[in-house]
Amino acid sequence: xxxxxxxxxxxxxxxxxxxxxxxxxxxxxxxxxxxxxxxxxxxxxxxxxxxxxxxxxxxxxxxxxxxxxxxxxxxxxxxxxxxxxxxxxxxxxxxxxxxxxxxxxxxxxxxxxxxxxxxxxxxxxxxxxxxxxxxxxxxxxxxxxxxxxxxxxxxxxxxxxxxxxxxxxxxxxxxxxxxxxxxxxxxxxxxxxxxxxxxxxxxxxxxxxxxxxxxxxxxxxxxxxxxxxxxxxxxxxxxxxxxxxxxxxxxxxxxxx
Amino acid sequence: xxxxxxxxxxxxxxxxxxxxxxxxxxxxxxxxxxxxxxxxxxxxxxxxxxxxxxxxxxxxxxxxxxxxxxxxxxxxxxxxxxxxxxxxxxxxxxxxxxxxxxxxxxxxxxxxxxxxxxxxxxxxxxxxxxxxxxxxxxxxxxxxxxxxxxxxxxxxxxxxxxxxxxxxxxxxxxxxxxxxxxxxxxxxxxxxxxxxxxxxxxxxxxxxxxxxxxxxxxxxxxxxxxxxxxxxxxxxxxxxxxxxxxxxxxxxxxxx
Numbered sequence: 001x002x003x004x005x006x007x008x009x010x011x012x013x014x015x016x017x018x019x020x021x022x023x024x025x026x027x028x029x030x031x032x033x034x035x036x037x038x039x040x041x042x043x044x045x046x047x048x049x050x051x052x053x054x055x056x057x058x059x060x061x062x063x064x065x066x067x068x069x070x071x072x073x074x075x076x077x078x079x080x081x082x083x084x085x086x087x088x089x090x091x092x093x094x095x096x097x098x099x100x101x102x103x104x105x106x107x108x109x110x111x112x113x114x115x116x117x118x119x120x121x122x123x124x125x126x127x128x129x130x131x132x133x134x135x136x137x138x139x140x141x142x143x144x145x146x147x148x149x150x151x152x153x154x155x156x157x158x159x160x161x162x163x164x165x166x167x168x169x170x171x172x173x174x175x176x177x178x179x180x181x182x183x184x185x186x187x188x189x190x191x192x193x194x195x196x197x198x199x200x201x202x203x204x205x206x207x208x209x210x211x212x213x214x215x216x217x218x219x220x221x222x223x224x225x226x227x228x229x230x231x232x233x234x235x236x237x238x239x240x241x242x243x244x245x246x247x248x249x250x251x252x253x254x255x256x257x
Numbered sequence: 258x259x260x261x262x263x264x265x266x267x268x269x270x271x272x273x274x275x276x277x278x279x280x281x282x283x284x285x286x287x288x289x290x291x292x293x294x295x296x297x298x299x300x301x302x303x304x305x306x307x308x309x310x311x312x313x314x315x316x317x318x319x320x321x322x323x324x325x326x327x328x329x330x331x332x333x334x335x336x337x338x339x340x341x342x343x344x345x346x347x348x349x350x351x352x353x354x355x356x357x358x359x360x361x362x363x364x365x366x367x368x369x370x371x372x373x374x375x376x377x378x379x380x381x382x383x384x385x386x387x388x389x390x391x392x393x394x395x396x397x398x399x400x401x402x403x404x405x406x407x408x409x410x411x412x413x414x415x416x417x418x419x420x421x422x423x424x425x426x427x428x429x430x431x432x433x434x435x436x437x438x439x440x441x442x443x444x445x446x447x448x449x450x451x452x453x454x455x456x457x458x459x460x461x462x463x464x465x466x467x468x469x470x471x472x473x474x475x476x477x478x479x480x481x482x483x484x485x486x487x488x489x490x491x492x493x494x495x496x497x498x499x500x501x502x503x504x505x506x507x508x509x510x511x512x513x
Contacts, residue, residue, distance in 0.1 A: 032433030044447035184297025
């Protein structure tokens with residue numbers, strides 16, 4: 001299977017036109033939502049829980065909120081967004097009538113959602129930096145490629161759910177049983193190494209847990225274990241490859257028949 | 258009066274029949290989600306700190322999760338539900354051709370949604386009891402009138418925004434502006450006293466703050482008569498004002 005850059009470029013141009021129409025509302029919602037969580041937990045919880053895992057609670061949640069924001073954007077885009085385009089407006093079918101192939105469409109959807117989720121990350125970074133709660137802001141440079149990889153992983157997993165959905169109502173289940181538990185149990189708000197063993201096992205299923213293991217040491221200037229880095233990155237890569245292959249297989253069956 | 262009750266019963270019956278068709282989704286969304294939140298927040302954060310104002314954190318957070326579930330259920334149904342029935346399905350227009358007036362439709366919907374939300378909150382309370390976060394589940398049943406009143410007030414509040422929108426995306430701005438702040442800044446998971454002054458000031462404008470005060474007071478048996486009367490009156494006032502405004506807006510929209 002060959003993937004042509006020209007096709008992806010053409011599709012991304014189309015998304016760019018779409019995004020330039022609606023970017024204000026999308027960005028406002030993403031950024032405002034994260035900021036409200038940051039203030040609520042940073043100030044509110046921070047007043048009670050002063051330190052966690054050796055840093056101030058405010059600093060502790062910054063990397064978590066920064067990485068969970070793209071997770072939500074990706075999951076929503078790869079469920080509601082894709083469903084609208086392949087089922088409601090059937091625009092995927094029109095694209096497939098041109099030389100564009102299915103894996104190229106899926107990849108460009110992932111790349112577009114990925115790019116769209118990054119401004120919110122930088123806004124969070126800037127605000128945490130202004131408030132003086134980010135010890136090592138340069139950690140973002142090595143972190144950024146890993147965030148993009150993790151985004152690909154969440155997006156591909158969400159695509160797998162979409163291939164099984166027959167109504168938009170089903171995405172409420174994705175939110176309740178995939179997105180919310182991932183947000184709560186993967187250690188955005190508390191240190192998971194303190195939780196019972198079974199909860200850590202559950203947490204290790206979620207891609208968000210693995211990116212948090214890398215992002216927290218990098219942004220807070222703590223030493224990063226090389227083994228953790230390699231294991232987490234390979235798990236994220238593997239998740240992406242498996243989920244993407246499965247979603248491709250399912251979409252192929254659905255759209256060809 | 259008898260006629261009014263009869264027609265209201267018919268309206269509720271219709272809403273009930275549509276609910277029966279989707280009850281599985283209702284159970285999933287309104288009960289599974291608060292349960293997961295309870296597990297994540299209650300257990301996760303009680304590892305970090307045990308007590309809030311002398312109360313175990315799990316006991317503290319159960320009323321918060323009951324009320325946040327009530328808030329999501331009611332305000333979303335008030336906004337998206339009435340938008341669906343008024344704009345997309347035209348249900349209200351058909352109902353108005355019968356001997357039913359607009360005020361009655363708005364009130365009956367608010368009552369039904371509030372009732373549904375209060376029942377879901379009671380079930381969440383039983384889940385909390387199962388996890389050991391509620392002392393006496395029977396005393397906790399006394400929260401039902403407060404939950405019902407709060408549900409009616411929040412649904413009426415949501416109807417105002419539905420009356421100004423012409424599609425689902427028109428109400429998107431409410432998420433960062435009202436729904437998420439209400440979820441976090443009205444004392445659901447985080448005690449209000451730990452916020453800075455300006456955030457505490459904002460929380461006095463959020464209706465959920467008053468509902469949580471009532472429900473948490475009942476569950477932790479710290480409720481005083483003044484708070485009960487004052488908060489209940491505020492919620493009734495919110496209902497009356499919201500119903501008046503949304504009636505005015507919908508009247509303009511449907512009859513001109």
